[in-house]
Amino acid sequence: MFNNVYPREKYLKKIRPFYDSDIIKVITGIRRCGKSFILKAIMNELIDRGIPKTQIIYIPLDRRGYKNIKTSEELETKIESMLGDDENYYLFIDEVQNVFGFESVIHAYAEEGYSIFLTGSNSYLLSDEISTKLTGRYLNFETFTLDFSEYLEMKRFFKKKIDQDIYVEFEEYILNGGFPKTIEFDDIQARQTYTRGIISEIFEKDVKTRKRISNVPVYERVQSFLLNNYSAPFSLSNLLECLEKEGYKTKATTVRGYIEDLKKAKIIYECNRFDLKSKKSLRREQKYYLSDLAIYFAMNTDNRLSYGPSLENMVYLYLASQDYQISIGKIGKLECDFITRNTSGDYAYIQVTYTMQGEDIKATERIKEREYRPFRKIRDGYPRYIVSLDRFRDQQEGVHHINAIDLFLGKEKI
Incomplete structure (x- = not known):
């Protein structure tokens, strides 16, 4: 149906179990992160499974021929014009927030058993609109730029x-x-x-x-x-x-x-802080991470790499795209870069640094002390990791030292 569509398996495998469900599938993420191509990849998979093209309704609202659809009535008229005599339909609407009052139309077709896939460029779509009008009837799939x-x-x-x-x-x-x-x-x-x-x-x-x-x-x-x-x-x-x-x-x-x-x-x-002593989330001195590092380099004349912050940002995005819950760890006056909890409820502690190697032995010792010290204050038995770009590992005190590139390529796991 669509040629030259790179299938992003990272997201397709999350959505695939719901292809035939009447639960509305909402794919959100920053503009131009590839949501439309995820829709196209799903349609290609349905065709490969033997679903007739007549059962697939595709409405890209930011494309020529569809941009004039602005109201729920116009959207419903367009959908009806594309229906035939089939019993089951797969409805794909790209950039659905362009239509005012789309929720009532979507809800009606979901009630009729249609499998519906929506994309939206921002979380206004999810937090302010769908969540109140389609309560309990949708799943959100957060999408990031390419890892x-x-x-x-x-x-x-x-x-x-x-x-x-x-x-x-x-x-x-x-x-x-x-x-x-x-x-x-x-x-x-x-x-x-x-x-x-x-x-x-x-x-x-x-x-x-x-x-x-x-x-x-x-x-x-x-x-x-x-x-x-x-x-x-x-x-x-x-x-x-x-x-x-x-x-x-x-x-x-x-x-x-x-x-x-x-x-x-x-x-x-x-990303908010979590105090390990009080077991409370702290709404101060939080950190902000970019949805893509290219945003920084495109908006600044200085293209020199600052590997420490860049690597930390990338590790955050990796964890978020893997559906981890993430906090910054506060342990007294010390900080652990990330406390994570996976979908199974298992915790882990992570420190991120560009390298564990200094310009001389004393500098190396200072770096190692800085990275290992917060872990010594943690009393539970959950795993601890240091993520860096070092090619050689520094395994000490029961801490797992992981090469960042190996982590991003799936050769290592947290």
């Missing part, structure tokens, strides 16, 4: 050259990011121009149209602050102080609102 393994597989799929040195490819991946379409461009400046266009599109379509921005310069400064301080502890008071020094007049509630807008547009993800 490193998918990036390499997609390059092979489209017969792009892959460097024999995996570390060269890894560095290019950090700069290029994982927006699937960037693989088409061989020039890094073209990739960055494309990524800047995505951010501009998100602002115009997912932020300004959903919520009136009262002070665009302040919004842009807040966005710039968060993009430039990814993987670092965040303090609202520090940001407000910074804005005041730069001559911006605003309120804490306004800034919080702009941060929520960035989260809902999937540009950033928030």
Whole structure:
């Protein structure tokens, strides 16, 4: 049905058990992360299973011929015009948030037993609309840009050259990011121009149209602050102080609102702290991670890699895409980069560092002490990991030392 569609098995295997269910399948994620192609891959699989094309209804609302569908009545009329005499139908609607009041139409077809697949570019779709109007009738599948393994597989799929040195490819991946379409461009400046266009599109379509921005310069400064301080502890008071020094007049509630807008547009993800002593989640000094590192490099003139924050950001995205629940660990005055819980309820503690090796023996000892020390304060028996780019492992004190690239390629697991 669709040619040259790279099948992202990482997500297809999560959705596949529900192909024939009347539970509504909602695929969310930042714009241009590949949601439409996941829909196309599902349709290809249905065709391969022997489902007749007449039973597959595909409505891409951001494409020519469909863009004029803006109301629930127009959407229903379009669907009805595509139906025939078959009993069972698979309904695929791409960018469904473009239709006002789509929920009533979707709910009606779900009641008739249709298998429905929807995509939406932002979490306004999920948190503010579907969750209240389709209660209990949908499953959300969060989608991310290509991870490193998918990036390499997609390059092979489209017969792009892959460097024999995996570390060269890894560095290019950090700069290029994982927006699937960037693989088409061989020039890094073209990739960055494309990524800047995505951010501009998100602002115009997912932020300004959903919520009136009262002070665009302040919004842009807040966005710039968060993009430039990814993987670092965040303090609202520090940001407000910074804005005041730069001559911006605003309120804490306004800034919080702009941060929520960035989260809902999937540009950033928030990770809160968890105090291991009090067993409570802390809503201060949280961290923000970028949905794709290319966002930072596309929006800044400085392309020098800062491996520590970049690697931490990548580990966060890896864990989130594997459906881990993630917190930053606070142990007294010490910090553990991540506390995770998998779908089976098992916990793990993770430290992330670019390397365990310093410029001399004393520097190496300081790094090792910094990374191992938080683990010594943890009293339970859950596994502990250090993730770095070192080619040689430093296994001490029962801590598993994992090479980050091996983790991203599935050769190691947490």
